[in-house]
Amino acid sequence: xxxxxxxxxxxxxxxxxxxxxxxxxxTRVMTGPYGTMMLGDMxxxxxxxxxxxxxxxxxxxxxxxxxxxxxxxxxxxxxxxSIALDLKSEGGxxxxxxxxxxxxxxxxxxxxxxxxxxxxxxxxxxxxxPGIIYASISGFGQTGPSANRTxxxxxxxxxxxxxxxxGDPEGMPTKLGVPIADITAGMFAAYSVVAALFDRERSGxxxxxxxxxxxxxxxxxxxxAGIYFATGQTPVPLGNAHPIVxxxxxxxxxxxxxxxxxxxxxxxQRFCNAFELKEVGCDERFHSNAGRITNKPALYxxxxxxxxxxxxxxxxxxxxxxxxxxGPIYTVQQMFExxxxxxxxxxxxxxxxxxxxxxxxxxxxxxxxxxxxxxxGPPTLGQHTRAILGELGYTAPEIEALFAAGATAD
Numbered sequence: 001x002x003x004x005x006x007x008x009x010x011x012x013x014x015x016x017x018x019x020x021x022x023x024x025x026x027t028r029v030m031t032g033p034y035g036t037m038m039l040g041d042m043x044x045x046x047x048x049x050x051x052x053x054x055x056x057x058x059x060x061x062x063x064x065x066x067x068x069x070x071x072x073x074x075x076x077x078x079x080x081x082s083i084a085l086d087l088k089s090e091g092g093x094x095x096x097x098x099x100x101x102x103x104x105x106x107x108x109x110x111x112x113x114x115x116x117x118x119x120x121x122x123x124x125x126x127x128x129x130p131g132i133i134y135a136s137i138s139g140f141g142q143t144g145p146s147a148n149r150t151x152x153x154x155x156x157x158x159x160x161x162x163x164x165x166x167g168d169p170e171g172m173p174t175k176l177g178v179p180i181a182d183i184t185a186g187m188f189a190a191y192s193v194v195a196a197l198f199d200r201e202r203s204g205x206x207x208x209x210x211x212x213x214x215x216x217x218x219x220x221x222x223x224x225a226g227i228y229f230a231t232g233q234t235p236v237p238l239g240n241a242h243p244i245v246x247x248x249x250x251x252x253x254x255x256x257x258x259x260x261x262x263x264x265x266x267x268x269q270r271f272c273n274a275f276e277l278k279e280v281g282c283d284e285r286f287h288s289n290a291g292r293i294t295n296k297p298a299l300y301x302x303x304x305x306x307x308x309x310x311x312x313x314x315x316x317x318x319x320x321x322x323x324x325x326x327g328p329i330y331t332v333q334q335m336f337e338x339x340x341x342x343x344x345x346x347x348x349x350x351x352x353x354x355x356x357x358x359x360x361x362x363x364x365x366x367x368x369x370x371x372x373x374x375x376x377g378p379p380t381l382g383q384h385t386r387a388i389l390g391e392l393g394y395t396a397p398e399i400e401a402l403f404a405a406g407a408t409a410d
Contacts, residue, residue, distance in 0.1 A: 015370030016043025021197065023105040024096070025049060025080060026120075028056040030153070030179050031213060032109035032137050033076045035186030039105070039193060040079030041363060041372055047099065047388060048077065048379065052084040052409035055381040067355055069378075077378040078350055078360055083389075084382030084409040087118055091407030096120065098392045100129055105193055109137040112147050122208045132206045133196045135189050141212040151213055153179035160217030165224055165235045174237070184216040246292040247271075247303055250329070253312045260303070261325040265289065274322040275306040352377040382410040 021044040025036040033048075033056070040046040050056055058073040065071065085092040100106065106125060108115050115121050115136075122134045136142060139151020149155075157163050157175045167174025189211040196207040218225070224235045227243065235243060240259070242248035247268075248261045262268050265288060272281030280286065280302045285295040292299050307315050312328050319326040330338065336347055345362040351374075352358050363372045385408055389399045402408045 016372065017367070018042040018044040018194070018197075021045065021105065022103045023047065023107065024099050024103045026106065026108035026110070026115070027137065028109070029058055030076060030182035031185045032107055032189070033058075033186070034183050035135075035137065035189040035193075036080065036107050037076050037078060038187065038190040039107075040376070042194075043372075044105070046080040047384075048080045048082045049085050049087075049096065049099075050082055050381055052086055052382065052406070055082070055084070059381065066358060069352075069355060069358075069380075074352075074358060074378045075360065078374050079376050080379055081376060081384035081388065082379035082382055083385045086407050087120075089405065089407040091402045091405050093119065095389065095392065095394075095402070095408065097128065099388075100125055100132070102392075103129065103132060104197065105133045105135070107135045107137070107189060107193070111150070112136075112138055112142045126206065126208075130206060131200060131204065133193055133200065133209070134206065135193050135209040135211060137185050137189050137211045137213070139213045141215065142210045146214075153181045153213070156181040156213040156217060160214055161221060161224075162217050165221075165237050167237050168239055169237050171237075180220075181213040181217050184220060185211055185213040188216050188219070244293070245289060246296055247299060249300075251300075251303055251307050253307055253315055254309050256312045257329050258307065258312050258315045259327050259329060260307075260319065262292075263325065267324055268292070270322040271319065271324050274318045274324060277302065277306060280306075348374055350374040350377040353380045353383055382408070385410040 018039060021039070023036060023039050023044045023046040025032070025046050025048045027033050027036060027048075028050075036046050036048070048056070054060075056073060056077070059070050061072045062070045066074065083095075085095055087093055087096060100120075106120075108120075116124075122136075125132055125134055138147070139156055140146040140149055154175055157180065158173065160181065162180070163173040163175055166176065189209065192209045192211060196209060200206060223244065227233065227235050240250040242261075245261075245263060248263070250257050250259050260271070262271055268286065269281055272278070284291070286292050286299055286302075310318075316326055316328060328334075335341060341347055345366070346364075348360050348362045349357050350360050355377075358377065360374065366372070386399060389402070389408070394402070403410075
């Protein structure tokens with residue numbers, strides 16, 4: 001039975017949007033696993049295919065480890081099942097073909113051309129399952145002079161222009177504190193997959209999706225690219241300041257720092273009222289955002305005099321009372337200690353086969369009706385191999401034969 005022979009969502013309803021969608025996950029490290037985790041979070045049955053004895057590269061990345069389990073791997077592989085397959089063996093390839101026959105989606109992030117050499121490229125898969133949604137994630141895309149370049153997040157952040165606009169103006173180019181090129185490519189892949197699934201419900205046709213880390217970073221440039229397109233001037237790093245809005249920056253207080261974002265003229269007047277800055281509020285240089293940008297040195301002098309001698313908590317209290325966007329700069333620990341994190345479920349407990357349970361980040365969205373949940377903790381290598389083989393129709397003796405031949409493992 002192929003994906004076209006059944007209705008998405010057929011079977012037992014879980015209440016999740018992608019219930020019934022079957023995803024063959026051929027990805028590893030961060031960008032692919034993040035995207036397939038998003039699909040799994042929405043209810044898809046994500047089967048992570050891993051090499052016996054090794055698995056995803058990140059299973060060995062650390063320290064830190066949690067009782068031998070890589071915290072890196074654990075962070076992006078929930079709501080998936082793991083099957084260990086040697087795709088260079090005849091038996092392993094046979095199993096993967098059976099999985100493909102029943103799949104709705106395949107996601108892979110090998111170097112361009114690798115899956116074709118393995119015999120599982122899009123054209124081969126489409127011949128087996130015409131309705132398949134097939135997403136390939138790569139550093140620079142499947143075509144062009146850079147297609148075969150080896151890509152890691154740091155490399156793509158640098159080549160995309162993102163690092164050139166990030167960090168201290170007097171310092172070296174700076175990357176974001178998380179692998180944003182990896183993560184956003186995974187997010188764009190998940191978004192594209194869901195759009196293709198929706199289209200298939202109307203057209204009955206599958207799609208090939210080519211997602212690049214480079215393209216994801218360029219998409220995030222937004223108004224920075226707009227500045228370049230409109231003026232021909234190359235944007236530069238401004239620290240935490242905004243190139244178009246002021247004051248929108250980090251300011252030093254008596255005991256730390258505070259972020260203040262004044263997005264319009266009304267908020268500027270509220271800011272001045274919060275600190276009783278009547279003369280500053282009446283200063284014509286600062287009446288408009290254009291004036292505040294043009295006269296930023298004088299503007300910042302006035303702001304620093306107002307907030308520099310007060311504690312961060314007092315600055316935040318004053319501005320909150322006036323409805324001016326502001327906030328302290330938390331450490332990761334402080335973030336998870338904030339009551340808001342618990343109020344919106346940003347910290348969740350998940351089951352784990354060897355750890356018993358572990359703590360993971362929650363979901364950044366909530367749906368009406370049945371809320372999302374972590375149905376599967378991050379899998380141990382090959383944890384679900386036998387169960388998945390049974391679902392594919394393999395008998396107990398056939399399963400043991402695959403194990404004996406080294407085609408699979410648990």
